[in-house]
Amino acid sequence: MAVIVKHNLILRVVAKFIIPLIFLFALYVQFHGDFGPGGGFQAGVIFSAAIILYALVFGADKAKRVITPYVLRLLASLGVLIYAGTGVATIVLGGNFLEYGVLASSQVAGQHLGILVIELGVGITVMSVMLIIFFAFAERGQAVLSSNAESEQE
Amino acid sequence: MILETLSWLCLVLGGLLGVIGGIGMHRFPDFYTRLHAIGITDTLCAALFLIGLAFQAGLTIASFKLFLIFAFIFFTSPTASHLLANAAMLGGLKPVLSDDDVANSEQLDKP
Numbered sequence: 001m002a003v004i005v006k007h008n009l010i011l012r013v014v015a016k017f018i019i020p021l022i023f024l025f026a027l028y029v030q031f032h033g034d035f036g037p038g039g040g041f042q043a044g045v046i047f048s049a050a051i052i053l054y055a056l057v058f059g060a061d062k063a064k065r066v067i068t069p070y071v072l073r074l075l076a077s078l079g080v081l082i083y084a085g086t087g088v089a090t091i092v093l094g095g096n097f098l099e100y101g102v103l104a105s106s107q108v109a110g111q112h113l114g115i116l117v118i119e120l121g122v123g124i125t126v127m128s129v130m131l132i133i134f135f136a137f138a139e140r141g142q143a144v145l146s147s148n149a150e151s152e153q154e
Numbered sequence: 155m156i157l158e159t160l161s162w163l164c165l166v167l168g169g170l171l172g173v174i175g176g177i178g179m180h181r182f183p184d185f186y187t188r189l190h191a192i193g194i195t196d197t198l199c200a201a202l203f204l205i206g207l208a209f210q211a212g213l214t215i216a217s218f219k220l221f222l223i224f225a226f227i228f229f230t231s232p233t234a235s236h237l238l239a240n241a242a243m244l245g246g247l248k249p250v251l252s253d254d255d256v257a258n259s260e261q262l263d264k265p
Contacts, residue, residue, distance in 0.1 A: 008240070014233045021226070 008057065015057045022050035030123050034112065040119035044126025052134050060138040069135060072128045079125030086117050161209035168202030171195045184250040185242055193235030200227045 030043035055063035087098045095102035100114025178191025204224045208217040 008237070010233060010236055014229055018226070018230065 011057055015053055019050050019054055022046060022053070026050065030119065031116070033119050034115050040122030041126050043119075044123040045130060047123070047127045048130035048134070051131055055134065055138065060135065060142075064135065067131065069132070072132050072135075075124050075128040076132065079121040079123070079128070082121030082124070083118055086114060086121070090114070157209050157212075161206045164202045164206030164209065168199045168206060171199040171202065175199065185247055186239065186249045189235060189239055189242075193232070193238075196235075197227065197231045200224075200231070 026043045026047035029038035029046060030040065033039035033043070051063055051067060054066065086100075086103075090099045090102055091097055093102040098114070098118070100118075101107040101110040103113050104110040172195065175192045175195030178195070179188045182188045182191055201224055204220045204227075208220045211217040211220065
């Protein structure tokens with residue numbers, strides 16, 4: 001274990017330098033989605049990729065301290081709530097489900113606002129579900145490793 | 155006109171480097187020499203492509219984005235090469251050292 005830690009110094013330095021930029025790029029993709037390529041799903045995947053890179057370099061336990069599984073589960077449902085809540089809000093304001101035009105004073109402004117909020121919900125959910133899947137697989141590996149170690153001791 | 159010439163010079167040089175790296179990866183005997191061939195040419199190949207495209211774009215937001223892509227590749231591509239070599243070394247892969255070793259080496263994938 002100590003050998004591995006000693007050998008990935010360059011990866012650690014580059015990861016520390018690159019992870020904030022990945023976050024920044026994810027936010028750019030998220031909020032530039034209605035003018036250019038991008039959107040909620042892509043931004044969520046990029047955002048989770050940054051945290052997965054952190055988990056791969058520094059260990060899944062440290063990554064879980066950054067963003068705990070409990071918070072992840074809350075965020076996953078929060079994103080769905082934002083999506084569905086926008087739909088219900090448009091119904092309350094007198095339109096159809098997800099008819100963005102009624103959200104603001106003018107039709108175009110409402111469309112912009114609606115798509116931004118919807119994509120934010122998609123992004124939050126995709127980010128947290130990706131991380132939940134990743135942590136589930138990581139824990140599975142640890143469980144196999146520890147059970148192997150136990151069987152070797154016996 | 156000068157910009158066009160410079161741009162195409164960069165693009166052709168970048169393409170040439172990519173082809174050389176590909177030939178090296180195909181022809182060299184073992185993992186480390188292959189990684190050497192592709193790891194060295196890869197970064198400069200991408201950099202020359204991006205510089206050539208930036209000459210085409212001029213001083214716009216597009217060339218700033220190209221510069222950002224260049225910066226990312228400049229840092230991440232050598233890191234990836236280093237990690238591959240590091241993982242092979244930690245995994246116990248021995249480099250092929252001379253002609254005598256080549257004949258006996260298990261790492262040579264024979265056709």
